[in-house]
């Protein structure tokens with residue numbers, strides 16, 4: 241384990257997570273592993289027992305189903321008083337699949353419509369125990385077994401063996417693994433996390449590589465929806481892996497219940513499992529069980545993320561910042577830039593949006609996807625300054641010259657070609673901007689790079705590029721920019737800081753002002769980027785100086 245003290249969980253009141261699964265009398269998998277995971281990740285676990293297994297670390301001697309009446313009674317009793325934010329489904333008997341699918345399609349759907357909530361449902365298609373014994377004739381055992389769940393799931397998490405069984409094919413290599421996962425996604429109309437932990441020896445020995453197939457994921461960047469990723473970690477050499485799949489799916493459900501989007505929940509759950517595998521122990525003669533290490537906060541436990549359906553950037557390194565940032569104004573005019581430089585600002589950003597920019601602010605304030613709570617009309621929000629062509633280039637040339645004259649760390653937002661052409665100190669790019677940018681050229685030219693992120697998954701993508709800083713946002717609601725994601729809030733910011741501190745300078749952005757500045761600093765973040773708090777002040781220079789003073793006086797524990 242890392243030497244850091246346990247991180248406070250980025251979860252407020254304990255969200256309720258249900259596990260519908262089998263009891264493992266040995267305590268390492270099934271309901272028992274799920275409840276331990278849910279509890280460890282700051283949620284409250286409720287259990288609906290589907291099957292009772294007489295199981296140790298070496299054998300499964302008997303499996304019995306609960307009656308249909310008992311299964312339904314557990315579901316209905318809980319729904320009336322302790323409705324879930326997320327549900328994990330594990331071991332089911334064949335007859336229980338259609339019973340549960342019907343319950344999800346009727347009772348749970350009705351609850352969701354009445355309460356205007358959305359309940360994530362994660363299916364771990366358990367078929368055998370990790371000692372190798374089949375779970376009696378009680379576990380579904382062929383490709384069609386889970387078809388009643390089509391259209392009802394948020395995610396299915398088969399391992400290699402389960403995927404091959406569900407697909408009815410011989411999966412021989414990574415391409416075959418990906419193709420089978422895609423077919424399953426199609427067939428069950430869901431997202432798939434195909435786990436490669438059990439492929440060892442077939443195509444990967446040193447690493448464990450999972451495939452994540454996504455369709456729409458509300459609350460995440462359009463760039464990270466409807467696409468495929470691989471998630472790779474070094475293989476943890478241990479025999480203590482009983483309950484790994486249960487733990488992973490319960491951890492995903494817990495992270496979703498805690499308000500993370502699916503991509504974040506998956507990488508977080510993988511980190512939780514990797515940490516647990518490193519701390520396993522063996523209470524019996526057979527495979528041991530995972531340790532429980534709390535909220536993941538060690539970067540090396542998180543997987544490497546790669547796009548499977550688009551190019552991945554080559555490994556790069558960008559120059560470190562020359563000075564710590566502190567308060568980082570983001571401005572939309574040369575006049576404001578000059579004013580602030582004269583006031584002594586030493587790190588700032590020129591953010592000129594054109595109407596055609598991807599991610600332009602146009603439309604923010606009236607669209608449902610906007611993080612705004614201001615209700616501003618199109619064109620009246622702050623941070624917009626249409627600029628184009630020659631005028632844009634002239635502004636950037638002038639800004640770079642001003643920045644250089646004042647020896648400032650000036651970042652040019654978005655317009656990386658012009659920044660590169662005219663020798664800017666730095667460039668700031670969002671995740672969407674990265675896809676079209678020549679990052680190698682920027683790195684070769686020694687241009688500093690800042691990258692935006694909106695959660696764990698994007699943090700991992702950002703850190704793989706070894707940037708000069710990583711921005712974390714948006715922390716609070718903002719009317720400056722249309723955001724596809726929800727505000728992260730201080731608890732999540734604290735968790736991101738715990739993960740990345742010491743690796744990269746971290747900049748918080750979004751809705752930060754003099755009222756919340758001290759609370760932001762208390763998370764341990766290195767710097768704050770501000771638009772309105774500076775640019776809309778009566779005197780931007782005075783506002784900057786006051787904010788800088790407040791920042792330096794605020795306490796960072």
Ligand SMILES: Cc1ncc(COP(=O)(O)OP(=O)(O)O)c(N)n1
Pocket residue numbers: 570589591599600601653654668669670671673690691692711712713721747749769
């Ligand atoms: C410091 C800092 N953080 C985040 C952003 C946002 O960049 P991006 O996501 O590309 O959005 P736009 O600013 O381009 O609309 C930023 N500019 N600066």
Ligand SMILES: Cc1ncsc1CCOP(=O)(O)O
Pocket residue numbers: 713714717718719720721749750751752769770771772773
């Ligand atoms: C550009 C950007 N990226 C994430 S939030 C944001 C806007 C922050 O503006 P403000 O400081 O006015 O909330």
Ligand SMILES: [Mg+2]
Pocket residue numbers: 599653654668669670673
């Ligand atoms: Mg951008």
